[in-house]
Amino acid sequence: MKRAFILSLVATLGAVCVPVQAQEEAANEGAAQPGVKPVRLVSFDGEREFLKSASRLRVWRSEVEYTLEVDSSGTPTDCQLAEEFRMNYVNDKLCEVLMKHHTFEPAQDASGAPVEGSYEGRLNFLEIRQKD
Incomplete structure (x- = not known):
């Protein structure tokens, strides 16, 4: 009986707390x-x-x-793969190509001044091969 009550209480708290936390994060x-x-x-x-x-x-x-981090001049400064490979060498080489071949306009703040920002992208190998 106590165990069922505790499990019910935990489930209820989880159902209430998680959406509230998600709403707060979205608002922030x-x-x-x-x-x-x-x-x-x-x-x-x-x-x-x-x-x-x-x-x-x-x-x-x-x-x-x-995801590429872009400085206020529009130059990529850092790269992060969403699903990294086990070997850092592979991650580094793929990021090297991505950073070398992207050209950006930098993000702008409310006054129109260039600021740092980030860009999220996706490359699909089948789509790339179909372009040839």
């Missing part, structure tokens, strides 16, 4: 950057090189998702 994210214009991709001209590098590195995924 929205309030953090009002009036900010996000980073805008100008071009990415490295699809073939990315495909070649991935083939040499024996990447067997159908797509790669990534």
